[in-house]
Amino acid sequence: MRAVLMAGGSGTRLRPLTCDLPKPMVPILNRPIAEHIVNLLRQHDITEIIATLHYLPDVMRDYFQDGSDFGVQMTYAVEEDQPLGTAGCVKNIAELLDSTFLVISGDSITDFDLTAAIQFHKAKKSKATLVLAKVPNPIEFGVVITSPQGRIRRFLEKPSTSEIFSDTVNTGTYILEPEVLDYLPANQECDFSKDLFPLLLEKDEPMYGYVASGYWCDVGHLEAYREAQYDALAGKVRLEFPYEERSPGMWVGQNTYLDPSVKIEAPVLIGHNCRIGPRVQIEPGTIIGDNVTIGADADLKRPILWNGVIVGEEAHLHACVTARGVRVDRRAHIGEGAVVGSLSSVGEEAQINTSVRVWPSKKIESGATLNINLIWGNTAQRNLFGQRGVSGLANVDISPEFAVKLGAAYGSTLKPGSQVTVSRDQRGISRMVSRSLISGLMSVGTNILNLEATAIPLTRSVIPTLSVVGGIHVRVHPDRPDYLLIEFFDSEGINISKAREKKIEGAYFKEDFRRAQIHEIGTMAYPSQIIELYSQGFEKNLNLEAIKSSRAKVVIDYMYAVSGAVLPQLLAKFGCDAVVLNASLNQMAPNLDDRETLLTQLGHVVEALKASVGAQVSGNGEQLIMVDESGNSIRDEMLTALMVNMMLTSQPRGTVVVPVHASSAVEQIARRHDGKVIRTKNNPTALMEACHTNPNVVLGGSGEMGFIFPQLHPGFDAMFCIAKVIEMLTMQERSLAQIRVELPRVCHKSHTVRCPWRVKGSLMRHLVETHPADLLELVDGVKIFDPPQDNWVLILPDAGEPLVHIFANSTDRDWVERKLREYRNKVHAFVEEQEALEAIAILS
Numbered sequence: 001m002r003a004v005l006m007a008g009g010s011g012t013r014l015r016p017l018t019c020d021l022p023k024p025m026v027p028i029l030n031r032p033i034a035e036h037i038v039n040l041l042r043q044h045d046i047t048e049i050i051a052t053l054h055y056l057p058d059v060m061r062d063y064f065q066d067g068s069d070f071g072v073q074m075t076y077a078v079e080e081d082q083p084l085g086t087a088g089c090v091k092n093i094a095e096l097l098d099s100t101f102l103v104i105s106g107d108s109i110t111d112f113d114l115t116a117a118i119q120f121h122k123a124k125k126s127k128a129t130l131v132l133a134k135v136p137n138p139i140e141f142g143v144v145i146t147s148p149q150g151r152i153r154r155f156l157e158k159p160s161t162s163e164i165f166s167d168t169v170n171t172g173t174y175i176l177e178p179e180v181l182d183y184l185p186a187n188q189e190c191d192f193s194k195d196l197f198p199l200l201l202e203k204d205e206p207m208y209g210y211v212a213s214g215y216w217c218d219v220g221h222l223e224a225y226r227e228a229q230y231d232a233l234a235g236k237v238r239l240e241f242p243y244e245e246r247s248p249g250m251w252v253g254q255n256t257y258l259d260p261s262v263k264i265e266a267p268v269l270i271g272h273n274c275r276i277g278p279r280v281q282i283e284p285g286t287i288i289g290d291n292v293t294i295g296a297d298a299d300l301k302r303p304i305l306w307n308g309v310i311v312g313e314e315a316h317l318h319a320c321v322t323a324r325g326v327r328v329d330r331r332a333h334i335g336e337g338a339v340v341g342s343l344s345s346v347g348e349e350a351q352i353n354t355s356v357r358v359w360p361s362k363k364i365e366s367g368a369t370l371n372i373n374l375i376w377g378n379t380a381q382r383n384l385f386g387q388r389g390v391s392g393l394a395n396v397d398i399s400p401e402f403a404v405k406l407g408a409a410y411g412s413t414l415k416p417g418s419q420v421t422v423s424r425d426q427r428g429i430s431r432m433v434s435r436s437l438i439s440g441l442m443s444v445g446t447n448i449l450n451l452e453a454t455a456i457p458l459t460r461s462v463i464p465t466l467s468v469v470g471g472i473h474v475r476v477h478p479d480r481p482d483y484l485l486i487e488f489f490d491s492e493g494i495n496i497s498k499a500r501e502k503k504i505e506g507a508y509f510k511e512d513f514r515r516a517q518i519h520e521i522g523t524m525a526y527p528s529q530i531i532e533l534y535s536q537g538f539e540k541n542l543n544l545e546a547i548k549s550s551r552a553k554v555v556i557d558y559m560y561a562v563s564g565a566v567l568p569q570l571l572a573k574f575g576c577d578a579v580v581l582n583a584s585l586n587q588m589a590p591n592l593d594d595r596e597t598l599l600t601q602l603g604h605v606v607e608a609l610k611a612s613v614g615a616q617v618s619g620n621g622e623q624l625i626m627v628d629e630s631g632n633s634i635r636d637e638m639l640t641a642l643m644v645n646m647m648l649t650s651q652p653r654g655t656v657v658v659p660v661h662a663s664s665a666v667e668q669i670a671r672r673h674d675g676k677v678i679r680t681k682n683n684p685t686a687l688m689e690a691c692h693t694n695p696n697v698v699l700g701g702s703g704e705m706g707f708i709f710p711q712l713h714p715g716f717d718a719m720f721c722i723a724k725v726i727e728m729l730t731m732q733e734r735s736l737a738q739i740r741v742e743l744p745r746v747c748h749k750s751h752t753v754r755c756p757w758r759v760k761g762s763l764m765r766h767l768v769e770t771h772p773a774d775l776l777e778l779v780d781g782v783k784i785f786d787p788p789q790d791n792w793v794l795i796l797p798d799a800g801e802p803l804v805h806i807f808a809n810s811t812d813r814d815w816v817e818r819k820l821r822e823y824r825n826k827v828h829a830f831v832e833e834q835e836a837l838e839a840i841a842i843l844s
Helices: 034-042 059-062 085-091 114-123 178-183 193-201 223-232 398-413 429-442 456-465 498-510 530-540 544-550 568-575 593-607 636-650 665-671 684-693 718-734 736-742 757-769 813-843
Strands: 002-007 048-053 074-080 101-105 108-110 128-134 143-146 152-156 169-178 209-211 217-219 243-245 251-252 268-270 297-302 314-318 391-392 419-424 448-452 472-475 484-487 553-557 575-583 611-620 624-629 654-661 678-679 697-703 706-708 747-754 784-785 792-797 803-810
Touching: 002 085, 034 059, 034 101, 034 108, 085 193, 085 391, 108 169, 108 223, 108 448, 108 678, 114 169, 114 419, 114 665, 128 193, 128 611, 143 209, 152 193, 152 654, 169 178, 169 209, 169 217, 169 448, 178 684, 193 209, 217 223, 217 736, 223 757, 268 665, 268 684, 391 718, 391 757, 398 484, 398 498, 419 456, 419 544, 429 448, 429 472, 429 484, 448 530, 456 718, 530 568, 530 593, 530 718, 544 718, 553 568, 553 678, 553 718, 568 684, 568 718, 593 611, 593 624, 611 718, 624 636, 624 718, 636 654, 636 665, 636 697, 636 736, 636 747, 654 665, 654 684, 654 757, 665 784, 678 684, 684 697, 684 706, 684 784, 706 718, 757 792, 757 813, 784 813, 803 813
Parallel strands: 002 048, 002 101, 048 074, 128 209, 251 268, 297 314, 419 448, 419 472, 553 575, 553 611, 654 678, 654 697
Antiparallel strands: 101 169, 108 217, 128 169, 143 152, 143 169, 243 251, 391 484, 472 484, 611 624, 697 706, 747 803, 784 792, 792 803
């Protein structure tokens, strides 16, 4: 006997799971529904199968091919122009059906005894036998009444509540004689239930209903899809499981690793090649596809995870469905009944509420809360720009297609014909992304000056000389070697303002792009003598005689960055003996552990060569760590204090600009030199703007972000900083180690605490309301003073992560330790209280 597998439906009520997948290919127990049907047919010795296809036909054909891998013979009939309906598509292949045949729906899960149904059909000499099932709620189905002998007397397709006259329904499985197809017109849309069966009833053809025992579920909507999965896992339907049963109710695929601390309650299904991290909790009913990764401490309460899903640490997934390739980041929550379409990503601490549906290839930004279905557009997010520019995983978040759109968005905020610079570091990924940005910019009529691979201080210094309205720089993120960072500059070389960022975000999210006509497409040029222009400013702002007379020996580790091609040329002009380490441009950027190893090596080289100073340059020429003549590193707060000390010694009564969290050693040094300290928000743009707008600023920045010398250009510049240090050491006749001894003794410590995005604002308000106003400073975060003036605690929300940073500063170490504990406990308690209140609100 042959079977016709009805596989043409698009499954509109299963959206967003069926946007890129035909309904019969939606997985149950990690295998397509259609595969379970094929297995059922094979079990009953039905091995010749004709599949009727319409929606995305290649998906099913590619999966089953000729059927030999599944023990059957598969052929396909594709409805090319328009769907012909359940009966019309069978009529279309009538020449292949010359004996009794079975029609079965491609979107139901069942373990019916088909052999018994076929025997019933033959015993009754029926022309058409409908396989029926008893269901508690028949409203969604065709209701059927039969005589005691099983002959169909009456039926009604999907009745209203008042029309229900039976609990016996049509399951979409039929056993038919080929002559019934003669009643159907050719090449016309028609349906078995609406057209053929009423006609057979009218003609009094022998038509019977076989009430089958066993399981049947029409996977017609998302709730039914989940229930079918849970029923299959619980053994309510006899299906072939694709994996070995390692213990009762626990099926696990090959090459899957479960950390010993994982807690699993059966029944659970876990696919091939999965990685389940420490302390993950997996509750009964959970179904995990092949090639799935689950991070530590994740909580899985009956989710259905398709193949290739990635779940981050401490994520919570409750009775939801995540389709193929979905990424769920750390501490994200997906509520019961929610569905996330294939290749979508859910950001850190994002929340998708109950029953929300996310269509394929969408992005839920970190910290976002999604209360409504996400269908149009690509992203549900808070913003595009972070603490400094636009950043994300290289070639995942920051991809060529993303960069084209970002370039078009930026260019659309400028006047037609505007000119901007584009520069990058030497990495291949940065080259690719910068080219995509250029394409987007040119498409909206923006002209490009392509500076190519350039250290970022050079870009900032030459922008004011090139008659451009701004610039873009692409580089590997200085803190994360797997991330890219795209920064935008204004006409002065300063990072663009928040207002400008919002304009670009608005154009990006609304896709409000100007489209240039062919003759308006932007042009591209390659400026020359960039290094010469930078060198002129370099020389103008240094005491060259002091540097030349120093005969300083300097060891510089460039960590394979493009600045290694610039600074040695400049230092050679001034007679400095520069020993260069790791200047190759072909090596990958080192990770944090490798940086520490290279820093240790640098210290040994400085000490062995008896060099005056060593420096490790990072951030594509922006940041640095100094090494004194003994090989000891000077970084972070100590480097900030050291640079402030040297600059104010050289230029007393000067002004220095530092971020809000910098150590109070800065103020103590300024008081010694009758200097002034300006504190700004903890972001690069705020520091640059303050250095640019305040008079008499001699230095800006910090050991973490880098140092600004406003007379040279408005950005951070590690290369100029090294030359300036050589100059100052010579003129002040001191060594780095001697200056280090002179620095004030201040204890400055920090601690980072988890704080959900939704709690940050209320936490800051709580801190302001519970402390005297005259002891508060609100430059950035909440700074609480405890006289004398150098004692303070700063609670600073992180701009890009669901965290707050607690800084404590004092000359008294015990005070610092006590205050760190006190405010750490305060933040913990407040967060727990807010989360408890939210939980109560949800339950009520």
